[in-house]
Amino acid sequence: APAAKVRWSARCPSSTKILARFPQFLPILFRGFKRDLRGEGVTARLDELTFHEIPVFSYFGGQLSCNFNAKIIRSARQKLGQPLTELEEAAIECVLELSRRPDLCYRMDLRPGDIQLVNNYTILHGRSAYSDYPDEARKRCLMRFWVNSRAGRNLAPEFTDRYNTGPGQGVAVGDGARYMF
Numbered sequence: 001a002p003a004a005k006v007r008w009s010a011r012c013p014s015s016t017k018i019l020a021r022f023p024q025f026l027p028i029l030f031r032g033f034k035r036d037l038r039g040e041g042v043t044a045r046l047d048e049l050t051f052h053e054i055p056v057f058s059y060f061g062g063q064l065s066c067n068f069n070a071k072i073i074r075s076a077r078q079k080l081g082q083p084l085t086e087l088e089e090a091a092i093e094c095v096l097e098l099s100r101r102p103d104l105c106y107r108m109d110l111r112p113g114d115i116q117l118v119n120n121y122t123i124l125h126g127r128s129a130y131s132d133y134p135d136e137a138r139k140r141c142l143m144r145f146w147v148n149s150r151a152g153r154n155l156a157p158e159f160t161d162r163y164n165t166g167p168g169q170g171v172a173v174g175d176g177a178r179y180m181f
Contacts, residue, residue: 017098017104018094018095018098022090022091022094024087025087025090025091025094026057028087028088028091029055029056029057029091029095030055030056030057030058030059031053031055032053032054032055032056032158033053033054033056033073033076033077033088034049034050034052034053034054034073034076034077034080035049035050035054035069035072035073035076035162036049036072036073036075036076036079037049037050037072037163037164038072038075040163041163041164041165042163042164042165043164047079048164049076049079049080050076050161050162050163050164051161051164052158052161053158054067054158054159054162055067055156055158055159056068056091056095058155058156058158058159060154060155060156060159061153061154061155062154063153063154065121065122065153065155065156065159066121066122066123066124067120067121067159067162068095068099068124070092070095070096073092074092095124099124099126100126112140119153121153121155121159122153146170148168148169148170
């Protein structure tokens with residue numbers, strides 16, 4: 001039976017490893033990048049980007065948080081017509097490399113009926129390619145939900161408006177959005 005292979009990577013070891021080996025990347029990663037919203041922003045347009053740069057790492061309220069997606073960082077720069085600098089590209093590659101290291105990862109296979117709860121601000125996560133059953137009746141049903149807790153972690157202001165929908169708000173529902181609600 002098909003199974004989704006997922007990978008979690010601890011964020012704190014990644015940032016401390018970067019600090020120890022590549023301190024020149026930290027200012028870039030703490031400054032952040034504009035992100036491609038892929039139709040999931042307030043306008044639902046496929047060319048919409050975040051209003052501001054969103055850090056990869058943020059230290060706020062005594063807590064280190066993370067948020068990283070190389071694909072939407074790179075596609076935002078393509079849409080802006082502004083290539084990443086060599087140092088920015090090296091910083092992104094460093095985070096990718098560290099997030100894939102076996103000694104920093106936990107790997108698991110998701111099977112039918114499994115549930116995975118992940119805090120996108122405390123870990124990096126990824127998944128491998130997935131092949132599904134050809135029979136429509138047997139295809140997987142993946143449900144995602146985002147929880148916005150009033151008692152959640154304190155986040156820097158630039159972290160709380162990731163979709164141009166306002167502080168603490170989530171994915172906009174529009175014609176361009178790739179998610180169904």
